Amino acid sequence: MGWFWKFTNSSIGKKLVMSITGILLIIFLIIHLAGNLTLYWGEKAFITYAGTLELLKPLIRIIEVLLALVFIFHIINGVRVWWGNKKSKPIDYKINAKFKNSSIFSRTMIQSASIIFIFLVIHLDTIWYPYNVGTGAENLYGIVTSLFAIPLYSWFYIFAMVLLGFHLNHGFQSAFQTMGWNHKKYFPLIQKIGTIYAILMAVGFASLPIYFLYFHGR
Amino acid sequence: MDEKKLNIKLKIWRQSGPNTVGSFVDYNVSISPDASFLEMLDELNNSLEKNNQDPIVFESDCREGICGTCGMVINGEPHGPLRKIATCQLHMRNFKDGQTIWVEPFRAKAFPVIKDLAVDRSAFDKIIQVGGYISVNTGGVPDANSIPISKEIASEAFDSAACIGCGACVAACKNGSAMLFVSAKVTQFALLPQGQPERQKRVEAMVAKMDEFGFGSCSNTYACEAECPKGISVVNIAKLNHEYRLAKIKSKNVEV
């Protein structure tokens, strides 16, 4: 297996890990958002949704473990790629014209990732942990809506989702490019789909705190 | 001839050797708009030498955009602000009278500065040496066109083969990645029948060499394509990723 280790540690192998885990996370986000949007149908719909997941608990637990692994690989490997790349370019230019040859989304992956990571920790700590590990009788709807009532919490949530959009806008097409799927006919379409996907995710997730903070029950 | 000359303020990176600390030095030149960027530096060097000063070291050879020797970062962009040209093809008329121009060497860990604007790009040669070739048997000259290759494939391979190995892709990349260069070479051979026998070995060896020199990992910013004087497309990098992955899965080589 020495060759496999070397492969995953090569410049291209590391990118491949980012790409595969990235694609899995892209799929996960769609499912997560679809579930979240049931919040708009009120407490009953959301609780029904959460209850359905509750019925599938053993399966959900397995998925959670796999998901955690995907996140961990994506994060640790991402930091390694970033660190390695920093070392490959020890001195930057005095005059920087990067804005002329590349997009801001592509250049700020580590920054957007850092904020999303902080968000992830807060997210797990304030929602996943109390619900799953807490007393057990917690009402998920109650947990979520009371958190969204806190302006600082909601605004950080929104900020993180905007950056998630930045991250996805680059990440989506980047995943395809790294897999080698850059075809003249389809790639421009993939880039457009990526941008639409990124906007949908950012707006979709961020709309919830906005709704609960400013419109719900008013 | 009393054509209007341009007055340009230059801030040029001067560094006396690989291990010394460099800094920007100011120069003022009055130059014909028809001069190329390198001719402007030639004139500046002439005047420096006249005054017994050390001339600015930079590399150049053909001065017609096909050898890949010249290259410096001009106002933050390798080969300057214009697209799809090498530094030698950049003319002073593209700058404004009174403009300040910053000139820096290519920056990357794998391209250490030798002196002033000259960097050591021998890492590229080493990468080529491990796979940027095809092996052919000696003997009689084969008949022309004995291997049928369609026009489409020939043109595609030629697009990749247009890479002049200048290193601007590495210079432009925020990760100091050499993947545009390596991918152009790998793609060129992977497309043609002559490249098939060593196809897997080539990509494995070239990527391993590239990593050994400490070039970065491509994060798909596509700055390389934008700055490449030959307009080499990042589709080549996608192809490289694909070739490398398949080679790793299929080849019997467990060493690299």
Ligand code: SF4
């Ligand atoms: S790919 Fe373009 S920028 Fe890179 S070495 Fe070749 S010609 Fe120069």
